[in-house]
Amino acid sequence: MFTSNSQDDRDLVGRARRGDREAFTQLIVQYQVPLYNMALRMVGRPDDAADIAQEAFLRAWEKIRTLREAPFKSWLFQIAANLCYDHFRRGRRYGAMPDEETSNVIGLGIATPDPQEQAEASERNRLVRESIQALEHDMRIAIVLRDVNGMAYDEIASVLRVPLGTVKSRIARARAQVQERLQQYPDFFLREDAHAE
Numbered sequence: 001m002f003t004s005n006s007q008d009d010r011d012l013v014g015r016a017r018r019g020d021r022e023a024f025t026q027l028i029v030q031y032q033v034p035l036y037n038m039a040l041r042m043v044g045r046p047d048d049a050a051d052i053a054q055e056a057f058l059r060a061w062e063k064i065r066t067l068r069e070a071p072f073k074s075w076l077f078q079i080a081a082n083l084c085y086d087h088f089r090r091g092r093r094y095g096a097m098p099d100e101e102t103s104n105v106i107g108l109g110i111a112t113p114d115p116q117e118q119a120e121a122s123e124r125n126r127l128v129r130e131s132i133q134a135l136e137h138d139m140r141i142a143i144v145l146r147d148v149n150g151m152a153y154d155e156i157a158s159v160l161r162v163p164l165g166t167v168k169s170r171i172a173r174a175r176a177q178v179q180e181r182l183q184q185y186p187d188f189f190l191r192e193d194a195h196a197e
Contacts, residue, residue: 075158
């Protein structure tokens with residue numbers, strides 16, 4: 001999850017619109033990780049995600065003078081979302097969503113679980129990734145922007161250029177489909193009503 005200071009963004013965007021490359025570089029530094037992560041969750045392959053993120057920043061730089069009142073973050077993610085859709089339309093096969101083991105997460109002194117717990121956690125992560133990957137693209141990008149990138153519903157509506165109600169509906173349907181799929185694996189995911197007994 002990430003947050004940004006919209007006033008700082010406005011200042012940087014204003015400077016970038018006047019041709020200040022350093023200001024735009026600061027925007028890249030601020031958004032490169034969340035943008036890449038969103039693309040990675042959508043297309044599944046690190047190389048494709050890096051290409052999409054790079055292309056999104058390139059297009060944003062080329063079109064920065066056209067950005068007026070829209071928040072930069074929403075506008076940038078809209079560009080990346082469109083590139084993800086283009087990726088799917090071209091018929092490129094997306095790979096598996098990235099494994100947690102391949103992500104750049106640094107341990108913070110948390111006790112390492114025993115091998116059995118680690119294997120179970122790894123399997124749960126795999127099942128969740130596959131469940132998200134099985135979603136239709138519209139639902140997939142909505143749930144990734146909300147649950148992975150931590151965007152607000154109104155930001156997602158701006159990124160996807162759809163009404164707020166559509167965003168909420170897509171996320172609700174996506175979560176329901178993921179939950180339904182995960183309930184097929186009772187050894188890894190307990191049903192909510194099982195706790196009440």
